[in-house]
Amino acid sequence: MKIGILQCDDVRDDLQPAHGNYPAMFEQLLHHADDQLELVFYRALDGELPADVDECDVYMTTGSRHGVNDDLPWIPPLLAFIRELDARQKKLVGICFGHQLIAKALGGKVAQASQGWGVGVATHDLMALPDGVQPMAAIPDALSLVVSHQDQVVKLPDRAVVLAGSDFCPYAMIQVGPHFLGIQGHPEFSKPYSKDLMLARKASLPAEVLDNGLTSLQKPVDAERVTRWMLDFLRNT
Structure with missing residues (x-):
């Protein structure tokens, strides 16, 4: 299976020596699950997108420090590409920013949540x-x-089904039709990276949010399970 990964950001320069950039994170995550996967990266943040949706069998997106509502020149073409994938019923898994792109591209709404930061x-x-x-x-x-x-996604697009959610994030995982899967969480993020990212954003995070976020890293995560689910979904015909 050839997966086109739409890269929507770079890891902060100061964190790359320890944790790598997004391509390395996705390679580690996906090749750990299946070392036969072919991964092709497109720097969507630089305006690079596939010339045709059939360049790859399926697609995924990375997260981003940017918001889908930001006035950036590369976001409208990316939204248009997602709508083309939808029209062609081409498989796509959206991670975090990509999850929100799916919602916005298909008529849903994304906004800064009143609940504040989720970390x-x-x-x-x-x-x-x-x-x-x-x-x-x-x-x-x-x-x-x-x-x-x-x-967060605050209004679902038509045809969306909620697969997972909580009071803090009601639409944490959604499916739209048989071909789009959106996941607010980051299966590709390690706990050490999450810790370093929180500390790097210390000035932007309320002290209680930071403390609770760091404490939460003691909990187990389901990254491997979710990765298998993503690949099962992408392979399903």
């Missing part, structure tokens, strides 16, 4: 599994992933 490990109630997932054991009641966001 550290967040746990959401799991209501249903994405299409194509073959659970290897009993389906869990909840799902935990590293998160890092201020914005």
